[in-house]
Amino acid sequence: MSDVASNPMRDAIANAISENPVLLFMKGTPDAPACGFSARTVAILQQLDVPFAAVDILPDPRIRQELSGLSGWPTIPQLFADGELIGGCDIVVEMYESGELQEALGLEGASGLEAPEAAASEPAPLAIENRL
Amino acid sequence: MVDPGELKQRIEAGIPGARADVSGDGHHFEAVVEATAFDGLSRIARHKLVYDVFGAELGDRIHALSIKTKIPETEETR
Numbered sequence: 001m002s003d004v005a006s007n008p009m010r011d012a013i014a015n016a017i018s019e020n021p022v023l024l025f026m027k028g029t030p031d032a033p034a035c036g037f038s039a040r041t042v043a044i045l046q047q048l049d050v051p052f053a054a055v056d057i058l059p060d061p062r063i064r065q066e067l068s069g070l071s072g073w074p075t076i077p078q079l080f081a082d083g084e085l086i087g088g089c090d091i092v093v094e095m096y097e098s099g100e101l102q103e104a105l106g107l108e109g110a111s112g113l114e115a116p117e118a119a120a121s122e123p124a125p126l127a128i129e130n131r132l
Numbered sequence: 133m134v135d136p137g138e139l140k141q142r143i144e145a146g147i148p149g150a151r152a153d154v155s156g157d158g159h160h161f162e163a164v165v166e167a168t169a170f171d172g173l174s175r176i177a178r179h180k181l182v183y184d185v186f187g188a189e190l191g192d193r194i195h196a197l198s199i200k201t202k203i204p205e206t207e208e209t210r
Contacts, residue, residue: 037196073176074183074190075197090199091175 010066012126013055017070018083020128022052022105025067026077029129030054037089041077044096050105054129063126081105133158134194139186146185151204159195166202175201 017023022045028034030042034056045052057063057076068074071085079086081104086092095101102108136154143152143165150167163182170178178201186194 037198072180074187076191085176087176087179091179094175094200 007066009060009062009126010070013063013067013070016053016055016126016128017080020053020080020130021082022050023080023128024052024054024077025057025063025080026054027056027058029056034058035076037075038077041079041089041092044092044101045079048096048102048105048107050107055126056129059127134161136161139163139194139197142185143182147181160198161194161196162198162200164200164202166204168204168206170201170203 024030024038024041024045026033026035026038026042028038030046033039033042042054055063057067064076067078071078073085073088075088077089077092079088079092086095086101086104092101095104134156135158136156139156139161140152140154140163143154143163144150147165147167147169149169150165152166153164155162165182167181169181173181179199182197182199182201183190186197190197
């Protein structure tokens with residue numbers, strides 16, 4: 001129903017997902033989460049000491065709309081690793097507790113992880129707080 | 133305010149063979165859903181089945197829904 005032609009917001013989200021090895025869409029920022037589920041997910045990533053990028057979806061309602069359209073996932077937060085949706089808070093917690101999250105994030109012997117530079121040269125419609 | 137009992141009923145009606153326990157304060161809910169339909173599905177696919185029951189009401193009328201999914205124990209898995 002919606003215009004399938006040019007959609008800069010959707011493109012920016014898709015690019016962010018493919019360019020950031022670990023990317024969290026959340027309400028608020030890692031330092032100031034605006035929702036308990038986002039806070040919990042951030043806490044787990046910080047606990048694992050995994051570098052991650054974060055996008056605050058609150059400043060623009062289109063972010064959430066386009067993100068959910070792309071991922072097919074209706075709620076926030078949404079954690080992506082290597083371009084794939086891992087899940088929301090419940091799944092992240094479950095996988096953390098079972099050790100699967102560490103595996104999905106490539107944390108086993110992950111000392112050689114390269115932190116790619118997410119060069120944000122142009123002003124993007126998405127503010128990505130880079131934690132890499 | 134949304135009654136947790138309504139969510140329970142709708143999950144059980146929407147996912148064949150599902151049994152749900154739902155608690156909540158009228159805005160935030162926790163659901164434990166057990167269904168044979170989850171067998172063989174990834175966590176994401178299981179959660180999506182539950183989300184699909186509510187569609188656009190999620191984040192709106194139903195402010196937050198926390199989900200735990202299980203596959204019922206059968207004779208073989210025991």
